[in-house]
Amino acid sequence: MVVLVSGSGTNLQALLDAVEAGGVEGYGARIVAVGADRAGIEGLARAERAGIPTFVRRVPEYASRAEWDLALTEATAAYEPDLVVSAGFMKIVGQEFLARFGGRLINTHPALLPSFPGAHGVRDALAYGAKVTGCTVHFVDEGVDTGPVIAQGVVEILDEDHNDGGAALHERIKEVERRLLVDVVGRLSRDGYRIEGRKVRLRDE
Ligand code: GAR
Secondary structure (H helix, E strand, O other), X not given: OEXXXXXXXXXXXXXXXXXXXXXXXXXXXXXXXXXXXXXXXXXXXXXXXXXXXXXXXXXXHOOOHHHHHHHHHHHHHOOOOOOEEEOOOOOOOOHHXXXXXXXXXXXXXOOOOOOOOOOOHHHHHHHHXXXXXXXXXXXXXXXXXXXXXXXXXXXXXXXXXXXXXXXXXXXXXXXXXXXXXXXXXXXXXXXXXXXXOOEEEEOOO
């Protein structure tokens, strides 16, 4: 798989650790490259420490969003991944990327979709006054966080979560999210899957 990141990369680290612990045979997948939309982030440093190739494609370096999308597509395709994992990648990919990787591009989102899509899933759930939130691993389609759901994890919102703008809540979500993502990627890779409309079927379902 190729993993795309924009920040701290703790979800990437969980995948790196799972591959390391299980081996490619045991876990079912390995990371062939890590891509980012910005330089100097911990996510890239994690990849470099693990000896995994990295690439950066920054939107401002291209004349248009479509040109950036094409560059990201080509950089990713160079590694011939079977699966692409958007793990804290804070950009919406475009038509070119979807045409190339649709049906094998997954994203992890810090809310229970279809509630609270977009870039502020944690903050939006808190502001709404929701009592539970969580995380969703889903296939990516043309919409923003609208693709078929693969798995979700639930996290309770506590009264004190309103005191720090959601930082502690996001950390609790990320603990659940990392386990969920590792589990989903392993199962998709080992067992195979098919997407039937909005239903994602793993081999044992
Ligand atoms: C994760 O919680 C992920 O769901 C979220 O960014 C965090 C990345 O953490 N993504 C989004 O909000 C996408 N809309 P990490 O860099 O430590 O893996």
